[in-house]
Amino acid sequence: MDLELLRTTLEAAGEPSYRYDQAWAWQARGAEDWEAMSDLPAPLREKLNEQVPFSTLTVENEAVSKDGTIKVLFTTADRRPVEAVLMSYRDGRRSICLSSQSGCPLTCSFCATGAMKFGRNLTSAEIIDQALHFRRLGDVNHCVFMGMGEPMMNLESVLEACALLPDLGITNRRTAISTVGWAPGIDELAAQSRPMRLALSLHAPNDALRSEIMAVNDRYSIEEVLAACDRHYEARRRMTFIEYVMLSGVNDRYEHAVELAALLDAKRYKINLIPYNPSGSPYEGSSRAAIDAFQKTLEAEGIGATVRLTRGQDIAAACGQLAANALAG
Ligand code: SAH
Numbered sequence: 001m002d003l004e005l006l007r008t009t010l011e012a013a014g015e016p017s018y019r020y021d022q023a024w025a026w027q028a029r030g031a032e033d034w035e036a037m038s039d040l041p042a043p044l045r046e047k048l049n050e051q052v053p054f055s056t057l058t059v060e061n062e063a064v065s066k067d068g069t070i071k072v073l074f075t076t077a078d079r080r081p082v083e084a085v086l087m088s089y090r091d092g093r094r095s096i097c098l099s100s101q102s103g104c105p106l107t108c109s110f111c112a113t114g115a116m117k118f119g120r121n122l123t124s125a126e127i128i129d130q131a132l133h134f135r136r137l138g139d140v141n142h143c144v145f146m147g148m149g150e151p152m153m154n155l156e157s158v159l160e161a162c163a164l165l166p167d168l169g170i171t172n173r174r175t176a177i178s179t180v181g182w183a184p185g186i187d188e189l190a191a192q193s194r195p196m197r198l199a200l201s202l203h204a205p206n207d208a209l210r211s212e213i214m215a216v217n218d219r220y221s222i223e224e225v226l227a228a229c230d231r232h233y234e235a236r237r238r239m240t241f242i243e244y245v246m247l248s249g250v251n252d253r254y255e256h257a258v259e260l261a262a263l264l265d266a267k268r269y270k271i272n273l274i275p276y277n278p279s280g281s282p283y284e285g286s287s288r289a290a291i292d293a294f295q296k297t298l299e300a301e302g303i304g305a306t307v308r309l310t311r312g313q314d315i316a317a318a319c320g321q322l323a324a325n326a327l328a329g
């Protein structure tokens with residue numbers, strides 16, 4: 001919901017300012033529509049229903065995986081595709097994966113979003129409306145900005161959304177912002193005061209290889225990006241998660257693991273190995289055995305590494321698959 005529009009509409013109607021808080025509290029708790037907001041006077045509910053769209057997004061398609069993962073394809077008012085995912089785990093974790101842009105201006109060679117046309121930055125309302133959609137389905141408690149787009153290129157709107165997420169039940173400590181390594185954005189994140197986690201998509205242990213698979217590396221080298229992560233650590237005292245997508249024969253050899261471990265201070269970085277989800281690119285994912293061996297080498301070299309659970313694969317809701325095929329232009 002466009003909260004600015006809500007505010008100005010209430011003001012124009014001469015309503016007291018607490019009406020705004022009431023309406024937002026209902027939204028944040030998962031209200032289905034204006035009608036449900038029983039402590040707002042009926043004529044006001046009617047007026048809001050006419051003047052303030054309940055969501056800035058329209059649901060185009062919803063797919064449910066056999067593991068319970070839900071992927072939703074939305075469109076914005078100007079028909080841009082936006083995808084978001086809800087993952088539920090047995091331990092009670094209910095994690096949402098949000099998009100910060102429609103499409104992505106970066107062109108990482110293995111990523112489906114990178115292959116589609118860039119649309120535009122999403123507004124903070126369009127970001128929080130993805131979260132509110134899942135909040136209406138039940139509790140939510142974790143959030144990652146790992147959907148479509150590069151959050152650091154739209155950080156102002158991402159931070160505005162982060163300011164609202166706690167009202168939905170997602171604390172900033174349980175929110176992670178994932179970046180391709182857009183160094184100025186990492187510094188901006190360090191300079192603000194909310195304790196979101198930083199995740200860095202590194203994917204290669206040296207510049208030659210990283211530039212080959214991620215063009216952005218020509219702009220910000222590994223050294224520059226890790227220096228920014230170190231400044232973020234100094235400022236916020238939160239470890240950075242290194243994302244490392246496992247591409248068979250490309251970045252998954254023994255020497256890559258040794259080089260990666262040598263690059264990172266184990267007190268400041270933890271590695272998350274991501275099984276690759278085929279997405280029409282020329283790459284193949286590393287085998288389970290190769291991933292396990294890579295993890296063991298990292299651990300032997302003294303740095304903590306986990307392997308990410310793959311979820312929602314049967315509905316193309318897994319990492320990097322949010323390409324919005326139905327509408328991509
Ligand atoms: N632009 C941000 C956030 C979006 S992508 C970033 O790059 O971090 C979230 C993660 O999914 C990134 O680490 C990205 O490299 C990874 N990813 C992209 N395509 C993938 C695929 N097909 N399989 C597995 N992970 C993928």
